[in-house]
Amino acid sequence: MSENLEEFATPGNFSYATEYAHDAGRGLREETVRYISKVKNEPRWLLNFRLRALKIFEAMPIPPWIPVDLAPLQFDQIRYYLAKDQEPKRRWEDVPDEVKATFDRLGVPENERKFLAGVEAQFDSEMAYASLRQSLAEKGVIFVNSTEGLLQHESIFRPHFGKVVPPADNKFSALNSAVFSGGSFIYIPKGAKLEQPLQAYFRINAEQFGQFERTLIIVDEDAEVTYLEGCTAPRFESSTLHAAVVELIAMPRAKVQYITVQNWSSNVYNLVTKRGTARESAEIRWIDCNIGSRLTMKYPCVVLAGTRARGEMVSISVAHHGQYQDTGAKMIHNASHTSSHIMAKSISIQDGVAAYRGTTRVAKSAKNCKNYTRCDALMIHPESVSKTSPTLDVNGNLAQVQHEATVSRVSDEQIRYLRQRGLGESQAMGLLVNGFLNELLREFPMEYGVELKRLMEMEMEQR
């Protein structure tokens, strides 16, 4: 393993040469979809689902309001499916050394794995390592990849698959439905409460390779789960596409927390559709941190379908030089006595653009709904750009919907005060930026919070 690591002479070069057993080639045609389906041994209904989605993708135009030119993304140059020919591994010892070497570069510490309730690391489109701890299996938790989920647990996953985010929802959810591979399918049985978060590491590892993972989490009545997803991507010359679909279903009184730390390399186009349905008294929380990518368009949504359901969104986005972070949240109140809360903080550095785009909708039939949205933006440099465009759409007189937004900058007085106390300018900047984010960083699990704080300090030192 150490021999393998010596190849990485330059720091920050996460690219790793890998040979692929299955390669669907460049471009997207009907044959590409048929190839993916054949390699995965999928049943007829799933192939038809993919082909239907492909037709929708081809028919739908690219949304005109996309803020960045998608021309560098040549859809006919992308490789839609690459996989190593290997079964998902249950034991760590069985994982090939070269895959382990990549994980070491990702910074997954060996001892941490023991604490993780179920480690699932996605190596390109297929799962290279998946281990479920005994205790999880005893509780009846199912934690598999998308192919295994649909093939071996069809009765559980098929009724909900593609229902929360249908293929026709938008162009990129249609694309994902046509070529998806990898991702996690999770079922938490009635009453099961998981103390440890479930965790997955995602990674893109082939140039021009779009990763289209599909995640479906079903949390049955009274169950509770926290799911963690973190990303790093290798540095590539040409643009890469990441179009994932995440579907959450929270049955009555269930609680789901979905935590994402997104740190793709700055050539990745990250166009993700995330949505959850909350039934009676259920709670869905999205905790989202976007630092990387060229363009991120991500608006996690909660459909509050049952009475007394609750939706929450905590969002941090950092836009650097050349980046466009278009993030936000959607709260759809379709049932009475539902409540939702959105907290979004964004930082724009140099000519980075940080935008909040969100919707809060209260249906006619929904009574006594409450929403509170707060967006704060911090602009570091004079050329930084910040945008906010929320939509509040209320039917009827029994709702309370509020939105607030502020824009601020780091003032010279604040810097001067800290410098008087003996801090360097970049240290002072790091401290002030962390102070701005602190309230939301606390929502992340401790190790993520600590990492993010360090990351912010490093960013400020570079300025």
Place this chain on the structure above:
Amino acid sequence: MECEKLSTVLPADGILNAPDGFCFIDDLPAEASYELRLDTHTHCKFVLHLGPQGQHIRRRTIFSLCGENAKLDAHVLIQAAGNQCIEWLGIQRHLVKNTESNLLIKSTAENGAKISIISKIIIDAPATESCAHFQNKNLVLSSRARVIARPELEIHANDVHCSHGATIGGIDPTEEFYLRSRGISQRAAKTILQRAFAEEILCQMPNDAPYN
């Protein structure tokens, strides 16, 4: 402050270079679109009441702060009832530094009325040390009414003070209960609260405004 009616001072091209120290009253018909330009050291007020103009009302207003130290205070009251449909599309645009704009929009929607409020603050890169605020409060009085609010910000300079806020809600039941416990009928209590809600803007209206 002297008052000017827009119907008498607005040029044919719809762009008015506002002189200093005036309060402009929008008394235009149901559909209108115009730009108000404020030059250096100009301090203006703007008042608008949407509702009596007709069934479908649409306003497209651009407030451009083109000169340094220009300041604008704008108040808009929207009252929709029946099957009325009222649209407001406003832009507060700051082009140069040291400019200030404040916009307050209050609306009430009764019966099956629809109100749509899209209001944007744009701060251009040279407009440093500017101050822009937008506040929007909407009162929905019927279960059939609908209010859509979209307060937007687009900021290209970092040394600015900007904020916006929007609320949509019904009549506060505790306020209504307070009035009813003092012997006021439900209907009267509603009228009082509605009037109190609009008062903040009505008091900005000059006495000879066409709506009073």
